[in-house]
Amino acid sequence: MDERRGPWYLLTGLLMGLALGLLYAWFLDPVQYANTSPDALRPEFKDQYRILIAQAYPYSGDLGRARGRLALLKDDRPSFELGAQAQRILAAGGSVDTARALARLSSDLNLPEGSLPPQTSAGTPAANDPALPPTATLSPDEQIQTPTPAPSPTRPQPPTFTPRPSPTRQPTQDAPFRLDDQQVVCDPQRPARLLAVETLDGGGNPLAGVRIQITWEGGENAFFTGLYPEISPGYADFVMQPDVTYTLRAGEGGELVEGLSATPCKDAEGKAYLGGWKLVFVLP
Amino acid sequence: MSPRVRFKRFFWFLLSIFLGAGMGVFYGWVVNPVRYVDTTPDQLRADYQADYVLMVAEIYQVEKDPALAGRQLALLGDPQPVRTVQRAILTASQLGYSQADMELLGRLSSALETWYAEGGP
Numbered sequence: 001m002d003e004r005r006g007p008w009y010l011l012t013g014l015l016m017g018l019a020l021g022l023l024y025a026w027f028l029d030p031v032q033y034a035n036t037s038p039d040a041l042r043p044e045f046k047d048q049y050r051i052l053i054a055q056a057y058p059y060s061g062d063l064g065r066a067r068g069r070l071a072l073l074k075d076d077r078p079s080f081e082l083g084a085q086a087q088r089i090l091a092a093g094g095s096v097d098t099a100r101a102l103a104r105l106s107s108d109l110n111l112p113e114g115s116l117p118p119q120t121s122a123g124t125p126a127a128n129d130p131a132l133p134p135t136a137t138l139s140p141d142e143q144i145q146t147p148t149p150a151p152s153p154t155r156p157q158p159p160t161f162t163p164r165p166s167p168t169r170q171p172t173q174d175a176p177f178r179l180d181d182q183q184v185v186c187d188p189q190r191p192a193r194l195l196a197v198e199t200l201d202g203g204g205n206p207l208a209g210v211r212i213q214i215t216w217e218g219g220e221n222a223f224f225t226g227l228y229p230e231i232s233p234g235y236a237d238f239v240m241q242p243d244v245t246y247t248l249r250a251g252e253g254g255e256l257v258e259g260l261s262a263t264p265c266k267d268a269e270g271k272a273y274l275g276g277w278k279l280v281f282v283l284p
Numbered sequence: 285m286s287p288r289v290r291f292k293r294f295f296w297f298l299l300s301i302f303l304g305a306g307m308g309v310f311y312g313w314v315v316n317p318v319r320y321v322d323t324t325p326d327q328l329r330a331d332y333q334a335d336y337v338l339m340v341a342e343i344y345q346v347e348k349d350p351a352l353a354g355r356q357l358a359l360l361g362d363p364q365p366v367r368t369v370q371r372a373i374l375t376a377s378q379l380g381y382s383q384a385d386m387e388l389l390g391r392l393s394s395a396l397e398t399w400y401a402e403g404g405p
Contacts, residue, residue, distance in 0.1 A: 009293065009296075009297050009300075010296055010300045011300070012297075013297040013298070013300030013303075013304065014300040014304040014307075015304060016301050016304060017301035017302060017304020017308065018305070018307055018308040019308065020304070020305045021304060021305035021306060021308015024308070024309060024312070025309045025311070025312020025313045025317075030312075030317070035328075035329035035330070036323045036327045036328055036329065036332075037328070037329065038332055040322075040323045040327075041322075041324070041325065042322040042323065042324060045324060045325055045359070048325075048359065049336075052339040052340065055339075055343045056338075056339040058346060059342040059343065059345050060342060069335065069339070072332070
């Protein structure tokens with residue numbers, strides 16, 4: 001009888017071994033990632049990483065370096081992620097400065113190459129841009145200790161040139177923004193009751209990171225330009241509530257615009273709906 | 285079944301188990317290893333950690349706040365941020381960071397040392 005069992009026992013052994021092997025490799029001694037890259041970070045640490053990048057950016061004003069660092073996170077749309085994170089921070093009542101830093105970097109990422117002022121590099125340029133794999137010269141205790149996926153063959157970001165105090169544009173929060181244009185917006189394609197704000201510098205260029213203060217009876221809020229870089233770096237908006245009148249100011253020392261409320265409009269079929277406003281502020 | 289045949293079958297059975305185990309380990313370690321997608325900054329590779337510390341140093345140059353720098357560096361896991369910065373300096377020098385970046389790291393290290401010497405957190 002035993003002779004007729006054939007070689008099935010071999011398959012049984014193979015499967016048993018396979019199960020044991022997987023048990024060992026996946027549970028008892030799984031691959032330890034002691035040398036991970038930023039894109040593997042937990043979401044809250046990715047947020048923290050973005051904040052660091054945004055806060056470090058004003059020091060060097062080096063957009064290339066900031067781009068390189070953001071690329072490590074492998075976000076599909078880095079600019080959008082920065083803006084979204086800034087909004088989340090504001091919505092949660094977090095640090096306004098942090099949100100502003102994120103918004104500013106988000107905005108600058110959308111600027112065309114070469115549109116930022118040239119950097120004033122007070123130091124020496126980086127002597128070299130090492131093309132060696134980053135781990136090639138690490139000490140043994142810093143090397144990969146267990147099997148890992150193939151490491152990135154390049155440095156996280158090339159040291160471009162010496163960072164020095166920021167020469168980049170810094171929207172002055174107490175700048176006296178002046179209302180340049182105010183229009184009722186009756187466009188059924190746009191969200192209802194939308195209060196759209198655009199801030200421009202003296203040359204007519206969109207200005208990101210400007211704090212917009214809005215108050216109404218019994219409440220106030222603040223938001224920033226630059227959180228919708230896909231529309232314009234100087235753009236911000238706010239959805240008004242029906243039957244509420246708002247007062248708005250761009251920057252800390254800007255002109256006060258009073259009496260803003262959702263405006264009655266009619267669509268092509270004569271149906272009534274509430275429209276909004278578009279306000280344009282400029283620096284004199 | 286003769287003892288010899290029984291031994292032979294046992295041998296092949298044992299061999300197939302080892303073969304299967306080898307295939308399982310290969311699959312689990314190489315083909316489809318456990319993927320860590322929710323890691324923490326202290327698990328970052330040394331060069332990424334060095335760049336992280338450089339960002340902290342850049343922020344320190346603006347904020348001049350060693351407590352803030354200490355909190356940011358604490359995410360890298362070492363309870364002594366000065367050591368974290370010193371490790372980053374070593375890595376940065378091996379990776380050929382520019383002199384200016386090395387100076388930034390050095391200034392952060394000095395600032396933290398002073399801060400700790402004066403009482404720290």
